[in-house]
Amino acid sequence: MLQIEHLSKTYGSFQALRDVSFSAQAGEVFGLLGPNGAGKTTLLRVLATLLRPSSGTASVAGHDVQREPERVRRLIGVVNGGMGLYDRLTGREILRYFAGLYGLTRAQADARIEVLDASLDLEGTLDRRAATFSTGMKQKVVIARAVIHDPAVLVLDEAASGLDVMARRALLDFVLSYRGSERLVLYSTHVMSEVEEVCDRVAVLERGELLAVDTVGGLLRRSGQPNLERAFFAMVQARAEQAVPA
Numbered sequence: 001m002l003q004i005e006h007l008s009k010t011y012g013s014f015q016a017l018r019d020v021s022f023s024a025q026a027g028e029v030f031g032l033l034g035p036n037g038a039g040k041t042t043l044l045r046v047l048a049t050l051l052r053p054s055s056g057t058a059s060v061a062g063h064d065v066q067r068e069p070e071r072v073r074r075l076i077g078v079v080n081g082g083m084g085l086y087d088r089l090t091g092r093e094i095l096r097y098f099a100g101l102y103g104l105t106r107a108q109a110d111a112r113i114e115v116l117d118a119s120l121d122l123e124g125t126l127d128r129r130a131a132t133f134s135t136g137m138k139q140k141v142v143i144a145r146a147v148i149h150d151p152a153v154l155v156l157d158e159a160a161s162g163l164d165v166m167a168r169r170a171l172l173d174f175v176l177s178y179r180g181s182e183r184l185v186l187y188s189t190h191v192m193s194e195v196e197e198v199c200d201r202v203a204v205l206e207r208g209e210l211l212a213v214d215t216v217g218g219l220l221r222r223s224g225q226p227n228l229e230r231a232f233f234a235m236v237q238a239r240a241e242q243a244v245p246a
């Protein structure tokens with residue numbers, strides 16, 4: 001579903017991604033884990049066709065992000081922390097509007113809103129103006145908006161940040177509902193407990209470099225550490241020691 005090959009991205013002389021390659025399949029919740037500045041958002045922006053890679057390729061369901069950006073945009077849904085809801089519209093109006101942009105008819109939009117209401121519990125947001133939403137309500141509508149066209153790949157970039165326990169739980173359960181489906185979720189975060197709970201496999205990025213791609217269990221086994229946070233520290237430390245000239 002997702003194929004990334006030798007992807008690099010530089011901003012001026014700064015290299016934000018270095019020769020990153022991995023693939024992820026439908027049915028997976030695939031984590032992208034890394035500390036601040038690791039390059040997670042840069043990678044996701046390349047996939048979302050918002051940034052051009054400096055070299056290498058990325059493709060979604062066989063469609064290259066550079067050669068077929070419009071096709072790729074229809075295949076993905078992105079939640080990246082920006083809310084950007086129209087205050088004067090209700091949740092239903094916002095979702096209908098975005099459904100229209102993706103070419104859904106009103107009947108298709110309403111059917112899809114019903115499905116999303118059942119899985120995301122949009123109750124209370126559909127008939128109220130966005131200006132009156134709590135942060136959790138906003139985030140639910142943002143997520144519903146990102147998947148209104150039932151994209152093949154759902155990209156979540158720090159989507160749980162700022163959410164309270166209830167809203168975070170709803171988000172994680174929604175992500176878990178994608179497991180084993182015909183869709184892929186790319187879940188980017190630096191919160192290890194979220195990765196441990198929802199991700200099947202994880203790519204660990206650090207300073208633009210891919211340190212490992214493995215299952216959570218595999219990362220624990222190969223590091224000999226009891227939890228992902230310790231495994232992550234061990235990996236980053238080992239990489240730093242390698243990088244120090246003797």
Ligand SMILES: Nc1ncnc2c1ncn2[C@@H]1O[C@H](COP(=O)(O)OP(=O)(O)OP(=O)(O)O)[C@@H](O)[C@H]1O
Nearest residue numbers: 011014016034035036037038039040041042043190
């Ligand atoms: N437009 C830009 N111009 C220059 N440098 C940039 C630009 N965007 C990002 N960077 C740098 O690239 C590196 C990777 O940034 P990126 O936002 O991809 O990391 P991240 O892993 O998403 O971090 P965070 O967890 O803090 O969001 C950082 O050092 C950042 O300062």
